[in-house]
Amino acid sequence: MTSAPTPVRVRIGPSPTGDPHVGTAYVALFNYAFAKKNGGKFILRIEDTDQKRSSPDSEQAIMNSLRWLGLSWDEGPDVGGSHGPYRQSERLNIYRDYVNQLVESGHAYWCTCTQERLAEVRKRQLALKQPTGYDGHCRERSQTEVLAEIQSGTPGVIRLKTPHTGQTRFNDFFRGDIVIENTEVDDQVLFKSDGFPTYHLANVVDDRLMGITHVIRGEEWISSTPKHVLLYQAFGWQHPQFCHLPLLRNADKSKVSKRKNPVSLEYFREAGYLPDTLLNFLGLMAFSFEDAREIFTLEDFVQNFKLERVSLGGPVFDLQKLLWLNGRYLREKRTDAQIVQYLQDQLFSTEYLSQIVPLVKERVEKSEDFVAYADFFFAGSVLVSPENYLMKDVERKRTIELYEFLIEKLEALRPFDATHIDSALRAFCLEHALKSRDLFMPVRLMVTGKKATPPLFETMAVLGRERCRTRMRSALQALRAMPV
């Protein structure tokens, strides 16, 4: 006689610390499909335990992007559910209670080591070519002594007391048993001095409390899974089934990153990719249908989804194939009327045009002039010969380096409006001893492909961060490839 199977419950736990990431969508898709295929629940949990980097804007953007893709969740911060709250910052007291339980049972301990000491320990370990990790300083001290320090105001953290002997074993659905020596696992911080838990603690407690049956997440987590398993053991809980998906890759096979690839879901939307295309494409990553079909709906994907058909080589996120797929969707899955509507909504929206018109109206005389003058607001690529990107009296190598810095600076610029762009660019000139006019023309050419445009800062603001960064990156690439 078999007991009734536990209902499948899976979750996606994005950290609201930046733009909605394509990797989040990829992992969400697989979780969603697994839940739906098995009649289970798909849960969205916001993992905002990093106070410094988390923002409500990012959280909202992530939810908007997932919704745009059509991945809806059964439980989450906005839709509620029986296992809430679904925002980790709202569960602080829960983590505190559980971590105290660990301290009481002797599975965790307080630590008052300073960042400086930690850095020193690390430095020494590196110098001696020893494995890096916490040296257990406070673990060896009397807890009453450590606690006294904390009473008197010294900031402290709680660390997991990992065993010094033996090994930790867990099963990964795709890879089978993975065994790691406990000496490889260091005393990870569970509870930070700001009263927030770390990912390790929060994810274990929440997965348990939320009844998560399968943890489907990226492969990057494999190496910290032993810590999680040890935590489950310390609590006396059974752990969920782990399923580590292969990571999306850049063309050079490294983990997909914004420096080498567009990764923001907002970029894909703005650049004109259809949500169903993107989802379909993500479904092609590490997965294949038994009948080899490559074009399918989300419903098809759910119906045919099987963890057994996930392949493990890290898939390169190949923009060329995505482009082809998007073309087919446009041609085959949209009527002309839908495309007209789509263009009006996406590319020629009243909102976008309203921003452009004030910039160009003084420079034009007839409606057709707008097309010639404002084309770069709508164009995909605005590349010109790379020598145009060179700065006066700056050698190429240095130029490339400077643009790298500049792009990074602009990527992080928030809000991305004319005022901020203005000061960011001017500050950049000061920092690197550049004349503003020497920098502004190449930048103008990178983002617009033209020498004559409306004022640069306003223009960049209207184009938006994603378009600017993509254009600057491809300009930079052209500059790198330029024959000397």
Added chain:
RNA sequence: GGCCCCUUCGUCUAGCGGUUAGGACAGCAGCCUCUCACGCUGUAGACGCGGGUUCGAUUCCCGCAGGGGUCACCA
């Protein structure tokens, strides 16, 4: 560097001991066509290396190499 994971055309992948190693994107050639694109047809292109196991290995095992991930009071 330690530990862990991975390894079929350039890329996404099929394959689960015996196949002319299949499909898709990109490439190339041709057809279609006022051009381009679409579409269609064809073509080139892969089992990382070395040992085993086996009558037989792309497929199973071991080693090596290569790639990746991870070593935070970030997730």
